[in-house]
Amino acid sequence: MADLAPPPTTKVSDVITSFRPTKQFKTSTPVSYTSIDHDDSGEFLLLSRTDDTIQMYNTKAGAPAKELKSQKYGSALARFTHHSQSIIYASTKGDDAIRYLSMHDNNFIRYFRGHEGRVTSLCLSPSGDQFMSSSLDGTVKLWDHRSSSAQGELRFEDPWLTAYDPSSTVFAVASPTAQAVVLYDLKNFDKPPFATFDLADVEKRYVHLGQRPAEGWTGLEFGNNGKFLLITTNGGGHYLLDAFSGDLVHYLHKSSGNGVTSRLAPGDPRPDPTSVYTQADACLSPDGRFVIGGSGSQSGLVVWDSQDSSGVDKVLKPSADLPSAKSAAVVAYNPRFNLLASADKDVLLWLPDGDL
Template identity: 70%
Template sequence: MGDTQAPPTTKISDIIHTFRPTKLFKSPPSTQYTSIDFDDSGEFLLLSRTDDTIQLFNTKAGAHAKELKSQKYGSALARFTHHSTSILYASTKVDDGIRYLSMHDNSFIRYFRGHEGRVTSLALSPGSDQFLSASLDNTVKMWDCRSPNATGSLNFESPWLTAYDPSASVIAIASPPAQTVLLYDLKNYDKPPFASFDLQVIERKYETLFGQQAGEGWTGLEFSNNGKYILVTTNGPGHYLLDAFSGDLVHYLHRPSGATGRLAPGDPLQASAELPGPSYNQADACFAPDGRYVVSGSGSQTGLLVWDCAEREKSDKVLEPTTELPSAKAGGVVMYNPRFNMLASAEKEVVLWATDMDLA
């Protein structure tokens, strides 16, 4: 990435404003990237694309590594397991199963069947081979990579998003239509949730202020690594940053350029000439590893936005971006590398971002 790249030990607050695009990978016309994931080592990047392929990049080399085709079953929500040669992804055609693939020899290790509606969320446990899936069939299922059968199942109204906390002891389940985030003790998931966060009043406020659509458009759910915050990302003009303990709104992360126009779970999926294989978009925002910053696509514009969550709360809770990271490309999906000071974003092209220490 060049001599100006910040070492991994550099404080994020010192370099968050210095990210600039360093690599661009073009894609075929009429395709769009819909999910993004780094492996545990930070060396490899995995993305789902609407042409029923999964794309693998070596970020260390700054190069495209492999294309995996899934033309029969489609592909969405591709995720690394804790073994960087093995991945999980959701089917979008034929059935609603989850597939466990070895990229080493491009062979399936296992199929996870049980959902009767399109899978809308896949979340891997931070500390084990367990994972969660949510579906349009109104269930959340718990799985272990070593077994084809679900280890647990919960029924909800529209539980379209799931997440593990950093300790892997708590799971969060979000229902946009119900405007709630529920927290469960993983060991007692069959018991009622120990916390329920209702966003109805919050959403009504920002619908009035900015046109944020209430009860729809939620695209992602994530705990910060320090366990303090929960981020509810949306395809609208802002994201919700919640206190992970009380559920109170800490900041409404406003993006001035407005909504993205990308599909969120629950939106109808209709093929078109522009997008023949439509898919839900994974969140276009993520926490930096220190939990202090959120990086996001800018909405209808190009480039990325950064918010400093440590800024003092305002009376209206609206937090404007701390800095803008310039790029000619939009960020439909965004992720911060867990090991190195590197960002990746993608919509129609994949962009790798590195820090430019000349700007620090």
């Protein structure tokens, strides 16, 4: 099969409105995908699923690559390390450990134990073997792949989400219940945060658009350009912040109704055992300019352009719709190629359509 991925030299802005689904991977059983991640090379895609499996796809070939079963421990938040054949993921059964797995021989390399509540966030340092986790036990832990012991720990009120900045010198911790994001210098993480972004007043402004203050934050991401910090939510929209000042740049309003999605955020109350948690249903493009995500209750994807200044009260509506018959609960932009991936019940690969 010919490679699906287009050359990486095309500017994102030249193709962003022309993405269309080119490959669909159907599931034979009723499952939901809960996390999504590309490896550094852009060749592979990794997804956690509610049937306690981890699915890997070769995005260049447009074909399944491997299925990993974790029925004993469950699986969530599967992430590639900087080696495409090694991953980390959070347990959902038995304990709250993070597991480090070699996909080459399907053997565990190491366990990272210490959390006493469900892990809500896993993020890799862009430049090394370090990673961070947050948990419902109220802690953020700093780890190194080479050691099973945490390298550091911070305690918060409900720190659901974490993210490294592109330089790996700063990290952010987000707490929706506190309605705040705090920034730390990685080398001095044991010192107080050097910045605090209070979003309490911001959240009040958009209640009429389906936003629920102090709950529903699903993802946290720095833009590769260093300018933006994206907070995704399962409410009416997402928050795009200035990464330096914390000021709201845009409230990214979803296109369908009030935009509320059915997936739970990491810390949302669980109404029943079948409730599905998920990571962000939107992401920043590699150039840091665009946000691509689900449209809420409707199918397909939408695109917001951060350079669009047409919004009133900083409410930015999508600048483009990317049609599909399938909904998107998790979305990821390939770091090396102009290729999108989304999933809900099925997995879709998206490429620019040259005829549009």
